[in-house]
Amino acid sequence: MTAPLFFALLFWLAAWGVNVKLANAPGRDSLGVRIVVPLLFGAALIVLWEGLVRHFEVLPVILPAPSVVWETFLASTEILWVDFQQTVLKGALRGYAIGCAVAVLCAIAIDRSAFLTRGLLPVGNFVAALPIIGIAPILVSWFGFDWQSKAAVVVVMVFFPVLVNTVQGLREADAMQRDLMRTYAASYRQTLWKLRLPAAMPFVFNGLKIATTLALIGAIVAEYFGSPTRGMGFRISISVGSLSIDLVWAEIAVAALAGTVFYGLVAFIEKRVTFWHPTNRK
Amino acid sequence: MRKALPVLVVLAAILGIWWLAVAPMNIRIALDGAERSGAAVVPEGARERQEVSVWALMARNPDLVPLSYAQERPRLPTPGQVATEFWDTTGAMALDGRAMSRRSLLFHAWITLQSTFWGFLLGTSLGIAGAIGIVYSRTLNLSLMPWAIISQTIPIVALAPMIIVLASQLGIEERGVPKAIISAYLCFFPVLVGMVSGLRSPAAAQLDLLRTYSATPSQGFWKLRLPASVPYLFASLKVGIAAALVGTIVGELPTGAIRGLGARILIGDQFGTPLAIWAALFMAAILAGVLVTFLDLAQRVTLRRMGLAEAAR
Amino acid sequence: MGAPVIAAEGLNLTFQTADGPVHALSDVSLAIAGGEFVSFIGPSGCGKTTFLRCIAALEQPTGGTLSVNGMTPDAARRARAYGYVFQAAGLYPWRTIGRNVALPLEIMGFPKDEQDSRVARVLEMVELTGFEKKFPWQLSGGMQQRASIARALAFDADILLMDEPFGALDEIVRDRLNEELLSLWARTGKTVCFVTHSIPEAVYLSTKIVVMSPRPGRITDVIDSPLPKERPLDIRDTPEFLALAHRVREGLRAGHAYE
Amino acid sequence: MGAPVIAAEGLNLTFQTADGPVHALSDVSLAIAGGEFVSFIGPSGCGKTTFLRCIAALEQPTGGTLSVNGMTPDAARRARAYGYVFQAAGLYPWRTIGRNVALPLEIMGFPKDEQDSRVARVLEMVELTGFEKKFPWQLSGGMQQRASIARALAFDADILLMDEPFGALDEIVRDRLNEELLSLWARTGKTVCFVTHSIPEAVYLSTKIVVMSPRPGRITDVIDSPLPKERPLDIRDTPEFLALAHRVREGLRAGHAYE
Amino acid sequence: QDDVTLQLKWVTQAQFAGYYVALENGYYEEAGLDVTILPGGPDIAPTQVIAGGGADVVVEWMPAALAARERGLPLVNIAQPFKSSGMQLTCWGDVGIESPDDLDNRTLGVWFFGNEYPFLSWMSQLGMATDGAAEGSVEVLRQGFNVDPLLQRQADCISTMTYNEYWQVIDAGVTPEELVNFRYEEQGVATLEDGLYVLEENLEDPAFVDKMTRFVAASMEGWKWAEENPEEAAMIVLEYDETGAQTEQHQVRMMGEVAKLTAGSNGALDPADFQRTVDTLLAGGSDPVISVDPGDAAWTHVITDAALMN
Ligand SMILES: Nc1ncnc2c1ncn2[C@@H]1O[C@H](COP(=O)(O)OP(=O)(O)OP(=O)(O)O)[C@@H](O)[C@H]1O
Ligand SMILES: Nc1ncnc2c1ncn2[C@@H]1O[C@H](COP(=O)(O)OP(=O)(O)OP(=O)(O)O)[C@@H](O)[C@H]1O
Ligand SMILES: Cc1ncc(C[n+]2csc(CCO)c2C)c(N)n1
Ligand SMILES: [Mg+2]
Numbered sequence A: 001m002t003a004p005l006f007f008a009l010l011f012w013l014a015a016w017g018v019n020v021k022l023a024n025a026p027g028r029d030s031l032g033v034r035i036v037v038p039l040l041f042g043a044a045l046i047v048l049w050e051g052l053v054r055h056f057e058v059l060p061v062i063l064p065a066p067s068v069v070w071e072t073f074l075a076s077t078e079i080l081w082v083d084f085q086q087t088v089l090k091g092a093l094r095g096y097a098i099g100c101a102v103a104v105l106c107a108i109a110i111d112r113s114a115f116l117t118r119g120l121l122p123v124g125n126f127v128a129a130l131p132i133i134g135i136a137p138i139l140v141s142w143f144g145f146d147w148q149s150k151a152a153v154v155v156v157m158v159f160f161p162v163l164v165n166t167v168q169g170l171r172e173a174d175a176m177q178r179d180l181m182r183t184y185a186a187s188y189r190q191t192l193w194k195l196r197l198p199a200a201m202p203f204v205f206n207g208l209k210i211a212t213t214l215a216l217i218g219a220i221v222a223e224y225f226g227s228p229t230r231g232m233g234f235r236i237s238i239s240v241g242s243l244s245i246d247l248v249w250a251e252i253a254v255a256a257l258a259g260t261v262f263y264g265l266v267a268f269i270e271k272r273v274t275f276w277h278p279t280n281r282k
Numbered sequence B: 001m002r003k004a005l006p007v008l009v010v011l012a013a014i015l016g017i018w019w020l021a022v023a024p025m026n027i028r029i030a031l032d033g034a035e036r037s038g039a040a041v042v043p044e045g046a047r048e049r050q051e052v053s054v055w056a057l058m059a060r061n062p063d064l065v066p067l068s069y070a071q072e073r074p075r076l077p078t079p080g081q082v083a084t085e086f087w088d089t090t091g092a093m094a095l096d097g098r099a100m101s102r103r104s105l106l107f108h109a110w111i112t113l114q115s116t117f118w119g120f121l122l123g124t125s126l127g128i129a130g131a132i133g134i135v136y137s138r139t140l141n142l143s144l145m146p147w148a149i150i151s152q153t154i155p156i157v158a159l160a161p162m163i164i165v166l167a168s169q170l171g172i173e174e175r176g177v178p179k180a181i182i183s184a185y186l187c188f189f190p191v192l193v194g195m196v197s198g199l200r201s202p203a204a205a206q207l208d209l210l211r212t213y214s215a216t217p218s219q220g221f222w223k224l225r226l227p228a229s230v231p232y233l234f235a236s237l238k239v240g241i242a243a244a245l246v247g248t249i250v251g252e253l254p255t256g257a258i259r260g261l262g263a264r265i266l267i268g269d270q271f272g273t274p275l276a277i278w279a280a281l282f283m284a285a286i287l288a289g290v291l292v293t294f295l296d297l298a299q300r301v302t303l304r305r306m307g308l309a310e311a312a313r
Numbered sequence C, D: 001m002g003a004p005v006i007a008a009e010g011l012n013l014t015f016q017t018a019d020g021p022v023h024a025l026s027d028v029s030l031a032i033a034g035g036e037f038v039s040f041i042g043p044s045g046c047g048k049t050t051f052l053r054c055i056a057a058l059e060q061p062t063g064g065t066l067s068v069n070g071m072t073p074d075a076a077r078r079a080r081a082y083g084y085v086f087q088a089a090g091l092y093p094w095r096t097i098g099r100n101v102a103l104p105l106e107i108m109g110f111p112k113d114e115q116d117s118r119v120a121r122v123l124e125m126v127e128l129t130g131f132e133k134k135f136p137w138q139l140s141g142g143m144q145q146r147a148s149i150a151r152a153l154a155f156d157a158d159i160l161l162m163d164e165p166f167g168a169l170d171e172i173v174r175d176r177l178n179e180e181l182l183s184l185w186a187r188t189g190k191t192v193c194f195v196t197h198s199i200p201e202a203v204y205l206s207t208k209i210v211v212m213s214p215r216p217g218r219i220t221d222v223i224d225s226p227l228p229k230e231r232p233l234d235i236r237d238t239p240e241f242l243a244l245a246h247r248v249r250e251g252l253r254a255g256h257a258y259e
Numbered sequence E: 001q002d003d004v005t006l007q008l009k010w011v012t013q014a015q016f017a018g019y020y021v022a023l024e025n026g027y028y029e030e031a032g033l034d035v036t037i038l039p040g041g042p043d044i045a046p047t048q049v050i051a052g053g054g055a056d057v058v059v060e061w062m063p064a065a066l067a068a069r070e071r072g073l074p075l076v077n078i079a080q081p082f083k084s085s086g087m088q089l090t091c092w093g094d095v096g097i098e099s100p101d102d103l104d105n106r107t108l109g110v111w112f113f114g115n116e117y118p119f120l121s122w123m124s125q126l127g128m129a130t131d132g133a134a135e136g137s138v139e140v141l142r143q144g145f146n147v148d149p150l151l152q153r154q155a156d157c158i159s160t161m162t163y164n165e166y167w168q169v170i171d172a173g174v175t176p177e178e179l180v181n182f183r184y185e186e187q188g189v190a191t192l193e194d195g196l197y198v199l200e201e202n203l204e205d206p207a208f209v210d211k212m213t214r215f216v217a218a219s220m221e222g223w224k225w226a227e228e229n230p231e232e233a234a235m236i237v238l239e240y241d242e243t244g245a246q247t248e249q250h251q252v253r254m255m256g257e258v259a260k261l262t263a264g265s266n267g268a269l270d271p272a273d274f275q276r277t278v279d280t281l282l283a284g285g286s287d288p289v290i291s292v293d294p295g296d297a298a299w300t301h302v303i304t305d306a307a308l309m310n
């Protein structure tokens, strides 16, 4: 066994040991442990990766070592930032915002008609299960090369999960709570604002969380079918072509980071908004 | 019937909107074509028309609007065109006895289905194993769960070429394997999440009951946690199979367009035959529908057998 | 006692279900005068809830007539004649106790400062002053139930409909709430319809006890209580009380087939 | 009466929670002889469940001693000394009634034919013969609760721990089950620890009533019942019964601080 | 029988007819080779595949191969069946483009994935920047795999191959008169396309050299046959197209056009062409593909010499 691999395995074992200790110690539910344990786990994975790459002398054009990726990352922050703006800020976020807003509004509109709800829910459920990603080439040809087509792909991808979840959520207020509103002779709008929307929030956020990961993947894949000369999908694709696999990994790291932050943000807002839900009560 | 009617109405509405959208979507290329073959088009010249909105073009060339519905390479095909193309590459070929010819969508659906199946199998096994690990080990719970979420934010397409190369380094030449791996990658997450909630679904009192019997952990798993998780399992399997299908198609798009629906979509794009893309998309939709319906049936049968179907009501 | 506030004549209600029709109420006639405290008691499924829901216009009878304050139940609902207290407190978990109690006031468009003063007043009535800012789940079951009573009282409806409001509480808390409810009723003079499973509770609280029996749901006995309006808790150990309880139990047993 | 089957001496249990320690049990001493029927009554949160869970070794006391059959509770648990009946029937919905009752037998490795004969026997005891093949949801709440009692009886544990088993049932069904439980106890001679919120229930069933009070959970009164072993339902209208009930109520009220 | 795996640069089409013909007509078998042909795709970099050991020999364009070489993956050109470049920029005539100078301030579709280098060289030669439509600069789009951007006028010009995309534009109903083509050959920025590349280290193994010699000889035989029998060759290609989406008409025409590009090559790389490619790439604008002349190590005649002997 070579030194790098030996060290990597050792680090792995040590990290695992520490994690086992931490996870079963009295303070195991503290925020600190919740952050440190996964970080240590991730660090161990990266060290193991580095060790394996060094030990087997894997060609950097196939799988670069994390250290190399890190150097590339530092050296290419400008490119990464440009790509991040194009793909995440313009394509994914705008598409996400539009798609989610339209889906929630549609859900509210549909919800007034029991007939529409009964018709659209199965259809929506079905469409949500479809490989929508396949329409990326069509939407790129419809909406052009810039972020608009990426946003369009994202809109279509996030629309149905959010719609279905919201419609589901709007039905969530239980019969007794609705009856209560009836005994007050409350109007439709009052019932919607004061009861059904708040009660739907856990479901809406469930949809919104699913949508975050879809948004990023959609925006990146759509760039494969045409893009300006910037964007994460663009960069990943051309970097594979020129064997700059280290840059590919740097982009992947940015995507994962952006995706995690995005997801975390939505989850954070969810905790704020649905503080009252049993899963969030302290 | 009471259930089907609203769905049919919604589907009819969707078809109607689609059909109406064909005219504005295709009017430009329709007018370009008409002009080339000598028809009088207002305004003249493709470049000049670029400046005019599609609605104005339709209003000023009412006679030529029907041409939008008869384009060979439409931006948006009519439902009829898609249906015809779909039938030509499936049913018609099957009637000819060429169902499994390479030109038949059935053949490609079969290829995609196989990868989906293996990916689903692999992803589900990983998801279930992961869930068991997470439920039974605090350490795994704390370390794995955040990374499972992060793993889903990685653009899997970016990994596709590397998966191919790594697979071939490990001596796997078959290109179906990378597809199945990508498919499994997307499939495992919903199964993991669903099974974690499923395995954790037994109430504290149910667990305590087993403790009063001083049951072993494995008895607790087989007699309580596993059966209790079955409804969750099926719910996540349905999401998982859909994800596996998406994964396979994403895997087929860029990684060596050889066979499968994703490859058809890619080739349809490359050779400018939109009808082929649409037909492949419909095939993918049908495949998804069939797979989910199949699991839904399996769910109903299993839950009824287990007496859980009515209990849930 | 004047004209009946609630008058049911030959009321029928049949639910159409997948397993065939369910006769929830069959030929129910009852007159309730203003200011009465009426308890409904009967085994599970005998239609107590259904009858209350009919009064509140949450359910549409399939036969017979029902009038409330001389109008249809639905007109009475629009005139906001009811305060309804459900078995579970049913507070909205995303609103504080204060805002939960203010909910009907918001809906009925009371001005903000009147909302505040009314909330303060009814919370005091149910002894929850100081808990305005808490969320429902931070309170015990008994406190939640009192908050839901406060909510029903806030807009001063004449008729209080209460469907097993104390069913989920333990006996001691329940005793306490019973005492309070009684004094509240005595103070405000509201008409109260009260569903319960507990014989002592029914006897302790009511001026009139309606005993029901299932399949189909009908009234088997209506007992006017001879107990005085002033009722300390240990009235429950008096022979009058016990006799009344015995009569209710017999009425129940008669109508009750073992499942 | 021989040596106590369950003996607690100065038992303490403090839960460490986010809001600071909760004293669920404080200095609880109690001896229960073989064959006794002991009821625990007290307001919500006074530690009744916690005490039962300590006996069943589901909770670890933080102070004092507790012995069951002369061993530690955990050793007794391993020796399968307990049948535990929870408030909710807690039947596994994917098992038929028969297989639910067989669950402890499977786990304890009884041979198949003995499982069958035992299931048949205990189902007969609780009058559920013929329902083996039904799923729980096909039975009423009372029947489910009887099945869960059958499950606890199936493996013939000496000690039956019952935590509000009838809390969710209506009064009439409850009466019936009380009667049955009593005759079952008389027949089998098991030691029963029974938690309830209902004073009549406690008085009707028990040879010994333990009254508890909260914050911190402790025993305020232990009442040995003078009632005969043979108890028809209308014993509840006798003066002895009422006196006993009165004493329990007073004990409860004394220990009960308004929430 | 020796195993050989060939990784193509793109999907199965007449662009690679010679190899499919050699396979179908048994030329490989006669040479004692068991050849597996792997089609490419948008995300398949032949260079990466060969680095990972997924192929013995790849079809690649020289710019990408030289770029890989600079990144530490020593690829060597062992044969060059394509003599001339088929790449061109196809523009609408009606927007007023007649000469390369008219490209100023236009939107142009370009292929990336290692295929953009000739374009960048050309632009730097024209003194045009590529950072957005403006005076003295062009807006560059990464075009996808189809010609829609031109048809829908999202771009004024797009990259096409003489044997493929150009004809798709024509098939869409556009007449050749409406179009203006700038061939890279004619602009003096052509780079060598579709050569065969192997890993340098493998060439030290005489057995491998022998295997490749037989492979190149058989492949060239295939190419020759394909040039002479374009229709049959196209049918063979169709036979091997597993997607079943290619059309006969298109492949026959493609074969005809490809034959024009392979004409004049006996398989051996012309060092002058090599040098022209290197010079073009070295001139490649602000961010050139290769920064140093790779020298003659990047190609060898050893295999073609031996192959052409017999
Ligand atoms: N919406 C409904 N659809 C069909 N049947 C119903 C409906 N609501 C109630 N029922 C049936 O009507 C009968 C009376 O129900 P109701 O809820 O009024 O009984 P209850 O006396 O309140 O019982 P409990 O004490 O259990 O609350 C029952 O058999 C019940 O199953
Ligand atoms: N696992 C636990 N962690 C923290 N506190 C607990 C836990 N279990 C019980 N408690 C607290 O201990 C006290 C006693 O609880 P216990 O469940 O024994 O009461 P109880 O008498 O059974 O009440 P109830 O009649 O409501 O069932 C309560 O204040 C309760 O909140
Ligand atoms: C991602 C990607 N984009 C463009 C090309 C360009 N290309 C090289 S050969 C060829 C076939 C020509 O008909 C094409 C289109 C590629 N290989 N990969
Ligand atoms: Mg009811």
Ligand SMILES: [Mg+2]
Pocket (backbone or CB within 6 Å): D048, D049, D050, D163
């Ligand atoms: Mg308890």
